[in-house]
Amino acid sequence: MNIELIIGIINIVLIATTPLVFAAIGELVTEKTGVLNLGVEGMMLVGAVTAFVTLVITGSYFLSFLMSILSGLLMSGLFAFLVLILMSNQVATGLALTIFGIGLSSMIGKEYIGTPINGLNPYFFIVLSFLIVFGVSYFFYKTKAGLIFRAVGESHSSAHALGYNVIKIRLLGILFGGAMCALAGSYMSICYAPMWQENMTAGRGWIALALVVFATWKPNRILIGAYIFGGVSIMQMNLQAFGFSIPGQFFNMAPYLVTMIVLVTISSNKLRIKLSAPASLTKPFFKGS
Amino acid sequence: MFRIISFILSFLFISVGTAYADPKKVGFIYIGPPGDHGWTYQHDQGRKHMMSQLGGAVESTYMENIPENADAVRAIRKLASSGHDLIFTTSFNYMDQTLEVAKEFPNVKFEHATGYMRADNVSTYGGRFYEGRVIEGHLAGWLTKTNTVGYIASFPIPEVIRGINAFYLAASKVNPKIKIKIIWAFTWYDPGKEADAANTLINQGADIIVQHTDTFAPCQAAEKAGVLSFGQASDQSHFCPNAHLTAIVDDWGPYYAKRAQDLVDGNWSSTDTWGGMNTGMVAMAPYNNKLIPAPIIQEVVNMEIALKDGSMHAFEGPIYNQAGELVVPEGQVADDGMLLGMNFYVQGIDGDIPQ
Numbered sequence: 001m002n003i004e005l006i007i008g009i010i011n012i013v014l015i016a017t018t019p020l021v022f023a024a025i026g027e028l029v030t031e032k033t034g035v036l037n038l039g040v041e042g043m044m045l046v047g048a049v050t051a052f053v054t055l056v057i058t059g060s061y062f063l064s065f066l067m068s069i070l071s072g073l074l075m076s077g078l079f080a081f082l083v084l085i086l087m088s089n090q091v092a093t094g095l096a097l098t099i100f101g102i103g104l105s106s107m108i109g110k111e112y113i114g115t116p117i118n119g120l121n122p123y124f125f126i127v128l129s130f131l132i133v134f135g136v137s138y139f140f141y142k143t144k145a146g147l148i149f150r151a152v153g154e155s156h157s158s159a160h161a162l163g164y165n166v167i168k169i170r171l172l173g174i175l176f177g178g179a180m181c182a183l184a185g186s187y188m189s190i191c192y193a194p195m196w197q198e199n200m201t202a203g204r205g206w207i208a209l210a211l212v213v214f215a216t217w218k219p220n221r222i223l224i225g226a227y228i229f230g231g232v233s234i235m236q237m238n239l240q241a242f243g244f245s246i247p248g249q250f251f252n253m254a255p256y257l258v259t260m261i262v263l264v265t266i267s268s269n270k271l272r273i274k275l276s277a278p279a280s281l282t283k284p285f286f287k288g289s
Numbered sequence: 290m291f292r293i294i295s296f297i298l299s300f301l302f303i304s305v306g307t308a309y310a311d312p313k314k315v316g317f318i319y320i321g322p323p324g325d326h327g328w329t330y331q332h333d334q335g336r337k338h339m340m341s342q343l344g345g346a347v348e349s350t351y352m353e354n355i356p357e358n359a360d361a362v363r364a365i366r367k368l369a370s371s372g373h374d375l376i377f378t379t380s381f382n383y384m385d386q387t388l389e390v391a392k393e394f395p396n397v398k399f400e401h402a403t404g405y406m407r408a409d410n411v412s413t414y415g416g417r418f419y420e421g422r423v424i425e426g427h428l429a430g431w432l433t434k435t436n437t438v439g440y441i442a443s444f445p446i447p448e449v450i451r452g453i454n455a456f457y458l459a460a461s462k463v464n465p466k467i468k469i470k471i472i473w474a475f476t477w478y479d480p481g482k483e484a485d486a487a488n489t490l491i492n493q494g495a496d497i498i499v500q501h502t503d504t505f506a507p508c509q510a511a512e513k514a515g516v517l518s519f520g521q522a523s524d525q526s527h528f529c530p531n532a533h534l535t536a537i538v539d540d541w542g543p544y545y546a547k548r549a550q551d552l553v554d555g556n557w558s559s560t561d562t563w564g565g566m567n568t569g570m571v572a573m574a575p576y577n578n579k580l581i582p583a584p585i586i587q588e589v590v591n592m593e594i595a596l597k598d599g600s601m602h603a604f605e606g607p608i609y610n611q612a613g614e615l616v617v618p619e620g621q622v623a624d625d626g627m628l629l630g631m632n633f634y635v636q637g638i639d640g641d642i643p644q
Binding site: 015 | 321322325326354439470471472476478480481483484485486488489490492493504505506527528639640
């Protein structure tokens with residue numbers, strides 16, 4: 001073990017984990033306002049294909065990320081309209097958003113599969129992901145606006161009674177989540193594995209959703225959870241390449257296993273999970289209720 | 290659930306050829322999109338070749354993104370019940386589904402790629418892709434400077450293990466010091482994970498990346514890190530022009546054209562085809578002459594000829610397994626039974642095959 005090897009491993013872990021951090025922190029903000037959006041995977045894919053196609057057409061990295069975030073806002077805006085205005089069921093609508101996103105991204109990207117592009121250096125986004133997590137943490141626990149956001153997630157009736165616009169705040173939470181998921185997707189198709197392939201996020205949206213629970217809805221813990229997951233995935237690859245003989249299935253399940261063990265440990269106290277989860281999560285808000 | 294959707298979506302992409310006086314209808318079931326620039330892309334190129342060879346005598350239809358589960362039964366049945374005379378199912382795990390539908394439609398002919406279960410109306414066909422691994426191993430043996438090659442494997446099935454062994458045997462013949470580092474990714478398709486695996490191998494000193502997964506992410510990662518790599522299933526040199534040495538290309542066109550012609554002529558029968566370089570089913574992408582010295586290109590071109598005429602075999606004895614037991618004696622070559630069921634590493638490869 002020399003120092004370059006370790007730096008190299010850390011480097012790969014950072015690159016591989018960043019999309020999880022983006023998507024998870026976005027979903028955390030959405031859930032903090034009391035809305036569960038299961039459309040993370042779909043929004044990531046649409047964000048990924050939008051960024052890729054924009055880059056191929058315009059050649060501008062700035063525009064590609066801008067358009068990608070716009071696509072995230074549109075997708076999550078659609079979700080917000082359905083669950084906040086039409087009061088549809090959040091779980092069903094979120095699942096539908098994922099299915100829609102998978103189909104839509106495949107359709108948009110059909111002509112662009114296998115178009116070569118120049119990938120972008122990921123380091124800016126790695127730093128950005130940390131800054132966003134710390135920023136969200138600061139916002140929720142050190143600002144008045146953050147307190148209001150949390151209040152809406154805990155008890156929308158009380159927040160409403162105090163005169164806060166529950167729908168507007170939830171809309172903002174959903175839109176932030178959409179933008180972050182799209183950013184995660186565009187990071188994947190522009191920096192991480194610079195290409196467009198159907199379903200290229202390969203389930204990372206679902207891992208991001210699990211990470212929010214793992215973090216017990218606390219922003220900084222997103223980083224811990226994501227880096228445990230990313231770290232174990234990369235470590236098992238390193239162990240394999242070093243020639244360690246570990247049962248095969250273990251390689252595949254190790255990251256999930258470790259995440260589950262931590263999850264069980266932190267949730268062994270039922271009360272703690274109950275206290276941590278936003279009390280109004282998935283409950284629709286009727287004005288006047 | 291997205292499997293169901295992709296199944297429904299696949300109906301939208303059904304293509305129908307030109308009309309002809311009572312043309313035969315040939316259907317294809319694809320595991321991925323024809324635009325994957327890998328496995329499915331090559332099958333679709335084969336379909337197009339068949340169409341161009343047979344002119345108006347056949348029509349063709351394909352269904353893409355069909356998952357390897359019960360959805361495949363519905364997709365195959367859909368083709369069988371809509372008047373198709375010959376159906377190619379182009380992935381290993383369509384095996385049970387193909388046989389199930391074939392039983393219901395005894396008058397429809399089926400061809401299952403890379404499988405081994407046949408029936409009166411079910412043929413199997415596949416390529417001896419390990420012959421291409423011999424070429425790759427030979428090149429890697431000459432070109433590695435760190436004596437370390439990184440190999441990204443998908444699932445521990447004989448097809449993949451055969452490739453690793455063929456590669457290592459050829460590589461160690463020209464470079465006895467060569468070490469092969471293997472990462473089992475347990476996926477055919479996850480660009481992010483494939484890139485992670487490639488970067489991990491490069492970080493551990495590999496200067497040549499070999500892959501048995503489906504996307505060109507490892508090739509791109511190699512290009513970025515300034516090391517060498519091989520493409521997979523199809524010529525991927527335009528994604529990584531400074532890393533791509535060559536690639537094993539699956540060429541299904543002549544086979545599809547021949548089988549469709551047999552069908553038109555009424556000569557179709559259930560057969561088992563395992564075609565190597567001699568049939569053209571396995572070919573090499575152009576050798577990158579910027580990266581490979583001319584004399585070595587000449588060597589591998591000669592090896593191709595030898596593999597074709599049978600004077601050379603990928604598994605020539607003596608071959609020992611990791612325990613040092615002789616599995617193929619001197620003067621013999623591994624028979625197809627051993628190749629099809631291969632579940633051991635040859636001597637010199639470190640580590641165990643995940644069980």
